[in-house]
Amino acid sequence: MKAAILVKQKSPLVVDEVQIPEVLHYGQVLVKVHYSGLCGSQINEIEGVKGPDRFLPHLLGHEGSGVVEGVGPGVTNVKEGDHVVLHWRKGKGVESSTPVYKLGGRTVNAGWVTTFNESAVVSENRITPIPKSFDMKLASLYGCAVTTGFGVVQNDAGVKSGESLVVFGAGGTGTSIILASSLASAYPVIAVDINDFKLENARRFGATHVINSSREDARQKISEYLSSDADVAVDTTGIKEIRELAYEVSGREGRTILVGVPKAGEKMCIDSFKLHFKKKITGSHGGDSNPAYDIPRLLRLQESGRFSLEKMVTKVCSLGEINAAIQELREGRVIRCVIKMC
Numbered sequence: 001m002k003a004a005i006l007v008k009q010k011s012p013l014v015v016d017e018v019q020i021p022e023v024l025h026y027g028q029v030l031v032k033v034h035y036s037g038l039c040g041s042q043i044n045e046i047e048g049v050k051g052p053d054r055f056l057p058h059l060l061g062h063e064g065s066g067v068v069e070g071v072g073p074g075v076t077n078v079k080e081g082d083h084v085v086l087h088w089r090k091g092k093g094v095e096s097s098t099p100v101y102k103l104g105g106r107t108v109n110a111g112w113v114t115t116f117n118e119s120a121v122v123s124e125n126r127i128t129p130i131p132k133s134f135d136m137k138l139a140s141l142y143g144c145a146v147t148t149g150f151g152v153v154q155n156d157a158g159v160k161s162g163e164s165l166v167v168f169g170a171g172g173t174g175t176s177i178i179l180a181s182s183l184a185s186a187y188p189v190i191a192v193d194i195n196d197f198k199l200e201n202a203r204r205f206g207a208t209h210v211i212n213s214s215r216e217d218a219r220q221k222i223s224e225y226l227s228s229d230a231d232v233a234v235d236t237t238g239i240k241e242i243r244e245l246a247y248e249v250s251g252r253e254g255r256t257i258l259v260g261v262p263k264a265g266e267k268m269c270i271d272s273f274k275l276h277f278k279k280k281i282t283g284s285h286g287g288d289s290n291p292a293y294d295i296p297r298l299l300r301l302q303e304s305g306r307f308s309l310e311k312m313v314t315k316v317c318s319l320g321e322i323n324a325a326i327q328e329l330r331e332g333r334v335i336r337c338v339i340k341m342c
């Protein structure tokens with residue numbers, strides 16, 4: 001089967017034929033991947049923002065959808081033929097050992113879940129079954145972007161109706177945060193980005209105000225739009241100055257949620273005195289989402305017609321086009337790109 005492999009950091013992925021492990025071990029599930037999302041985390045992996053990668057060469061990708069083709073011993077939550085979302089946060093079931101693939105005679109590593117491969121051996125606790133009627137392309141977004149977005153709003157920030165929220169970065173995760181805060185009746189919901197295309201899209205998902213920080217002074221504009229500081233400020237960019245700004249624009253009793261991953265070892269500078277009172281700052285780990293609980297309930301909500309994710313996917317490509325798609329994501333030309341695997 002074909003897979004996109006990270007062979008060397010800061011280099012394009014290598015798309016090649018990889019051999020699937022012959023035996024499914026305890027807790028492992030074989031999934032035919034239908035769609036895989038492309039997320040900023042994979043760019044971070046390729047760029048090596050967390051430092052040297054001791055698992056090279058390895059497979060990657062952490063949000064997807066597919067169909068179960070086989071189950072190993074001990075697997076009870078899914079069976080052959082089930083439609084599933086593949087996610088990186090732990091859900092229900094066994095945490096298996098990680099699979100080892102082969103490229104020629106060489107070992108290719110993989111984590112508990114990978115999705116840039118036509119077939120994947122994944123850990124039972126990294127998949128959640130979904131109704132067969134659910135759109136597989138949109139289902140892939142529930143592996144990371146959507147569950148993280150809702151988790152940030154509901155778990156990390158605990159947004160209440162009428163609270164104000166500012167989100168920096170209107171990519172896939174930022175857009176999901178905007179959608180979730182809009183559904184939670186936050187107001188205003190302000191999106192900040194340097195890209196007009198993303199800001200226009202943010203409006204479709206519920207942003208009530210948008211600021212292009214390449215042309216406008218974001219700090220000043222936010223003050224203009226809010227009668228006071230923000231109740232919640234979220235950074236999805238991981239950029240030091242923007243993380244600091246997010247902290248600054250959240251009010252005396254505001255919450256700052258850092259979602260974007262910073263460069264390894266990079267420090268930020270804040271006036272911590274305010275934290276002795278009621279101001280809070282926290283780093284999010286995937287919105288603290290619990291896929292086994294969150295995916296079914298959010299799917300139900302989507303099926304009820306309360307929201308549509310169709311406009312979140314602004315590009316669909318093939319696995320062979322993955323490096324070009326990664327470049328488009330880097331340049332901010334897509335909200336979410338989804339790879340059609342079969």
Ligand SMILES: [Zn+2]
Binds near residue numbers: 039040041
């Ligand atoms: Zn992700």
